[in-house]
Amino acid sequence: MKRKYIILFLLPFSLFLLSTQSLGAEGEMEETAMGFIGAETCQECHEDTYASYARSIHSRKVIKGPAAQNACETCHGAGAEHVEKGGGRDVAIFAFDDDVDPAAKSAKCLSCHRQNTDMDSWEIGAHARNEISCDSCHDLHADTSQRPSEPEVCFECHQSVRIEVNKRSHHPIIEGKVSCSSCHQPHGSLTEGGLKTAGSQELCYECHADKRGPYIYDHPPVEEDCMICHTPHGSRHARLMKEKVPNICQDCHDWSRHPGTPYDNEAGFAGSGPSNRFFARSCLNCHGTIHGSNTFENHRFTR
Amino acid sequence: MKKRSILLATTALFILPVGGALGAGDAGMSGSVELGARLAADEDDGAKFMEYRDLESGVIGNFMYNYYRDALFFDVEATNIGLDDQYYRFEGGLYNALKFWLFYDEIPHNLSFDARTFYSGVGGGDLNTARNPTDESTWRTFDYTIDTEEFGGGAEFLRGSPFFVRFNVSQQNRDGVRPLGSGSFSGAIEMPEPVDQTTNNVSLAGGYRSDTMSFSLSGMYSSFDNDNNALEWDNPFIGATEHNSLAQDSDYGKIGADFTWHQLPMMSTLKLRGTYTTLSSDFNVNELGAAIPAGLNSLSFDGDVTTARFNAALLSHPTESLGTKVFFNYFDRNNDSTVIEYTGGGNDIHLYEYDKYNLGFDVDYDLVADTTLGGGYKFEEVDRTNRHDAESNTDHEFFVNVKNKSLDFLTAKVEYTYLNRDTDEDFDPTLTPSDAGYIALFVDRFDAASKSKHELEFAVDVYPTRTLDFGASYTFVNNDYDDAILGRTEDTGHEFYVDAMWRAAKFLSLGGFAGFENYESDSNHYNYRAGFMGQTANPLVEDGNPSSFRWSQFDEEDFWTLGLTAKMPLMRDRLVLSFLAQYQESDGESDFTTEGATPLESIDEFEDYYIATFEARASYAFTEAWALNLGYLFEKSNYDDRQYEGYDLSPGGTSLTGAYSDHDYDAHVGYVTLKYSF
Numbered sequence: 001m002k003r004k005y006i007i008l009f010l011l012p013f014s015l016f017l018l019s020t021q022s023l024g025a026e027g028e029m030e031e032t033a034m035g036f037i038g039a040e041t042c043q044e045c046h047e048d049t050y051a052s053y054a055r056s057i058h059s060r061k062v063i064k065g066p067a068a069q070n071a072c073e074t075c076h077g078a079g080a081e082h083v084e085k086g087g088g089r090d091v092a093i094f095a096f097d098d099d100v101d102p103a104a105k106s107a108k109c110l111s112c113h114r115q116n117t118d119m120d121s122w123e124i125g126a127h128a129r130n131e132i133s134c135d136s137c138h139d140l141h142a143d144t145s146q147r148p149s150e151p152e153v154c155f156e157c158h159q160s161v162r163i164e165v166n167k168r169s170h171h172p173i174i175e176g177k178v179s180c181s182s183c184h185q186p187h188g189s190l191t192e193g194g195l196k197t198a199g200s201q202e203l204c205y206e207c208h209a210d211k212r213g214p215y216i217y218d219h220p221p222v223e224e225d226c227m228i229c230h231t232p233h234g235s236r237h238a239r240l241m242k243e244k245v246p247n248i249c250q251d252c253h254d255w256s257r258h259p260g261t262p263y264d265n266e267a268g269f270a271g272s273g274p275s276n277r278f279f280a281r282s283c284l285n286c287h288g289t290i291h292g293s294n295t296f297e298n299h300r301f302t303r
Numbered sequence: 304m305k306k307r308s309i310l311l312a313t314t315a316l317f318i319l320p321v322g323g324a325l326g327a328g329d330a331g332m333s334g335s336v337e338l339g340a341r342l343a344a345d346e347d348d349g350a351k352f353m354e355y356r357d358l359e360s361g362v363i364g365n366f367m368y369n370y371y372r373d374a375l376f377f378d379v380e381a382t383n384i385g386l387d388d389q390y391y392r393f394e395g396g397l398y399n400a401l402k403f404w405l406f407y408d409e410i411p412h413n414l415s416f417d418a419r420t421f422y423s424g425v426g427g428g429d430l431n432t433a434r435n436p437t438d439e440s441t442w443r444t445f446d447y448t449i450d451t452e453e454f455g456g457g458a459e460f461l462r463g464s465p466f467f468v469r470f471n472v473s474q475q476n477r478d479g480v481r482p483l484g485s486g487s488f489s490g491a492i493e494m495p496e497p498v499d500q501t502t503n504n505v506s507l508a509g510g511y512r513s514d515t516m517s518f519s520l521s522g523m524y525s526s527f528d529n530d531n532n533a534l535e536w537d538n539p540f541i542g543a544t545e546h547n548s549l550a551q552d553s554d555y556g557k558i559g560a561d562f563t564w565h566q567l568p569m570m571s572t573l574k575l576r577g578t579y580t581t582l583s584s585d586f587n588v589n590e591l592g593a594a595i596p597a598g599l600n601s602l603s604f605d606g607d608v609t610t611a612r613f614n615a616a617l618l619s620h621p622t623e624s625l626g627t628k629v630f631f632n633y634f635d636r637n638n639d640s641t642v643i644e645y646t647g648g649g650n651d652i653h654l655y656e657y658d659k660y661n662l663g664f665d666v667d668y669d670l671v672a673d674t675t676l677g678g679g680y681k682f683e684e685v686d687r688t689n690r691h692d693a694e695s696n697t698d699h700e701f702f703v704n705v706k707n708k709s710l711d712f713l714t715a716k717v718e719y720t721y722l723n724r725d726t727d728e729d730f731d732p733t734l735t736p737s738d739a740g741y742i743a744l745f746v747d748r749f750d751a752a753s754k755s756k757h758e759l760e761f762a763v764d765v766y767p768t769r770t771l772d773f774g775a776s777y778t779f780v781n782n783d784y785d786d787a788i789l790g791r792t793e794d795t796g797h798e799f800y801v802d803a804m805w806r807a808a809k810f811l812s813l814g815g816f817a818g819f820e821n822y823e824s825d826s827n828h829y830n831y832r833a834g835f836m837g838q839t840a841n842p843l844v845e846d847g848n849p850s851s852f853r854w855s856q857f858d859e860e861d862f863w864t865l866g867l868t869a870k871m872p873l874m875r876d877r878l879v880l881s882f883l884a885q886y887q888e889s890d891g892e893s894d895f896t897t898e899g900a901t902p903l904e905s906i907d908e909f910e911d912y913y914i915a916t917f918e919a920r921a922s923y924a925f926t927e928a929w930a931l932n933l934g935y936l937f938e939k940s941n942y943d944d945r946q947y948e949g950y951d952l953s954p955g956g957t958s959l960t961g962a963y964s965d966h967d968y969d970a971h972v973g974y975v976t977l978k979y980s981f
Binding site for chain 2: 177191218303
């Protein structure tokens with residue numbers, strides 16, 4: 001590992017250690033207020049729920065969260081009336097139930113989490129606009145982390161993606177090497193498809209930098225959108241192609257010599273007229289630099 | 304265990320806070336150590352089974368650690384320690400103040416095992432003929448595999464304050480061999496292309512945020528270095544040394560600005576974003592080693608591509624029942640790279656540039672009975688330079704949808720989208736059927752061709768009880784390339800999916816999903832050779848020449864899948880059993896019609912495959928701290944495709960290596976681990 005990376009690795013540690021000397025817990029808010037009954041009262045009836053809350057990050061007083069404010073009542077609202085009426089689901093209390101307005105539920109969370117850098121686009125994003133609230137994905141009383149388990153939680157709604165990522169050709173999503181949030185911004189994005197980047201190509205080139213060029217010889221669809229030929233989650237066709245090679249190539253390159261020649265069953269290895277335009281990797285047997293070529297002499301993506 | 308793994312694990316142990324520190328303040332610690340063994344067997348030794356994972360027999364281990372004391376927190380995750388797909392992440396900081404993270408990840412990508420070649424120097428940039436190219440028995444074996452190693456870190460400062468600063472740094476190293484096709488009409492060659500590439504990324508962002516607005520500036524720099532910018536290889540078909548260009552070193556930079564304004568009138572949110580990128584790559588013809596074409600106008604290529612992008616969206620709620628969104632997006636790609644020309648050729652018409660913009664609006668209106676009516680319109684225009692078949696296109700897209708959730712146990716949505724694309728071409732008007740280029744006037748490429756698109760989507764979610772969820776959806780998509788004479792003329796897709804989750808009892812949860820997809824495409828083609836035996840370049844005219852003929856192709860693909868899961872927490876959750884069974888099958892075929900003298904034979908083996916998976920796991924907790932895990936995975940795959948049936952390394956005029964030819968596998972994996980949680 002080069003020295004500059006060691007330095008960059010150690011920098012956050014240094015800052016972290018320095019910070020521990022100067023920063024501490026934030027001051028706690030005064031707990032008692034009109035209509036608030038305190039967490040102990042909630043615990044009397046909601047023992048299991050309180051236990052899970054107590055194990056969660058929300059229960060730590062050091063964060064500017066529920067524990068530093070009104071505990072349970074920070075999110076669920078003052079509980080006095082709820083208790084006076086004898087309790088019960090949705091009785092004078094704010095519950096994160098399925099039939100509660102999603103925007104209202106998310107607003108509770110955003111009152112603290114608006115400060116997160118990725119929440120700026122929440123209202124613009126597809127999730128908020130389709131009545132998905134924070135608790136649709138996050139377990140608010142989780143033992144340790146409130147992070148949703150990807151990709152399973154995403155598959156609950158995105159049925160087609162679950163099918164696609166299990167297909168024969170796929171990005172390593174089910175293997176856990178690429179997560180949904182590696183590419184998508186679930187909290188909202190200006191980009192179509194909720195992508196993290198401003199465009200799909202920028203995103204692809206983050207991992208596939210060898211494809212970004214610039215090239216002496218461009219292949220126009222490559223420069224316009226990777227998704228013209230590829231599909232991101234999974235495909236029945238090799239290399240995440242939308243259609244099989246040579247068919248996808250011949251859908252555009254359709255004249256003169258071999259691009260306009262039909263390759264039928266007899267063009268395979270075992271056929272009566274084997275053709276290297278068809279068998280094995282077909283067009284790619286020769287046109288190996290299909291994303292762009294940097295040879296000075298135009299060899300039509302074969303060099 | 305690899306050297307870097309040892310370094311990372313040692314570093315982690317060194318910096319972990321010790322348990323004794325728990326005494327003070329609000330503190331906690333948790334984690335787990337898991338150690339075991341795995342036994343794996345694959346009768347076919349298929350690379351596909353191990354494509355992105357290391358499932359070899361051996362020792363396996365995982366480690367998790369979470370610690371906090373007052374504002375300080377620290378999390379460690381280490382999975383598949385020492386294996387080819389190992390992953391480490393250290394994360395820590397101070398709540399409301401600072402967060403930092405470090406990570407190290409390895410991703411294998413196994414393409415094909417036991418490929419064969421007559422070349423020496425596999426993995427390098429110089430392939431020499433070392434064995435007899437016509438005697439496969441003498442060829443040596445190698446694996447097509449690429450190992451990706453990525454590591455880096457970052458930090459976010461001033462958390463909890465209105466300001467924030469965040470930086471990331473990472474390095475990705477890719478090392479291995481992948482297939483590269485090359486050659487000419489004298490013969491096609493498949494070769495092992497060396498992959499030894501490094502990408503370094505650094506990004507920095509900072510900004511200000513309040514309850515009503517946020518503003519940020521960001522920058523990124525990325526350098527890509529390839530140890531092999533060219534490949535020198537012996538061409539046995541012509542008895543000469545040839546040179547291929549590989550990915551060149553490049554530098555990429557991006558700056559951006561974001562602005563968000565919340566709580567505007569009518570409950571509006573405005574978001575603006577602008578980005579500017581540069582991409583450059585400079586190299587000399589001599590670096591590639593290839594012969595310099597006569598009359599070459601420049602010995603060096605200065606690649607210079609810049610893009611500018613602007614996005615804006617305004618979301619509003621003018622009334623409680625009305626939601627609106629208006630948007631505008633602009634993108635411009637400029638290519639100021641060197642135009643390479645030489646005697647009789649070059650790329651003087653191929654430097655590609657384009658710009659596009661779109662604007663539109665969406666509306667949602669709440670009707671009676673929990674019904675929402677939505678609709679929208681998008682206008683898009685794309686202008687391209689140096690693409691004569693699609694100099695520009697104009698899109699009009701409309702959609703309308705209805706959502707209903709009036710029933711407590713059901714939500715339903717139906718949506719229809721229509722797109723009309725009108726594409727303008729830019730061909731030389733003086734072309735006549737006697738010109739070779741005349742044929743291009745009839746080719747319409749599906750990515751930008753004029754078309755009308757219809758899409759209908761229906762989705763329903765049913766949850767009759769708190770323990771049962773059921774969902775189903777159907778999507779129909781049809782693209783009709785109205786003006787296409789040659790090329791794809793139409794494609795149609797049907798997708799139907801269902802899934803269900805039933806928490807049948809405290810000790811049993813059942814889940815399942817199923818899907819069926821059908822895809823069809825039609826295309827027209829013309830077997831034409833310019834200037835050969837008096838053929839005409841007009842596919843609308845049957846010229847009666849037996850060497851030229853019109854033909855069409857129809858492809859159909861069916862895919863279906865079924866998955867079932869079960870989870871059974873027994874003995875008061877001390878024993879947890881879980882099962883997964885999954886099957887998928889794909890069946891395609893391709894049919895032809897032709898005006899040629901020789902009939903064309905349909906292709907039935909058209910990427911036909913099945914994958915069957917069964918997985919069982921049992922976890923038994925002896926105590927709160929100790930648990931024994933047992934697991935078994937079976938997976939079998941079979942692939943039939945006419946392009947690979949009867950695979951031959953040396954068919955006429957071609958030399959192959961076996962890339963992607965080892966499709967099938969029949970694998971069994973069993974493992975046992977002991978897990979200690981604290």
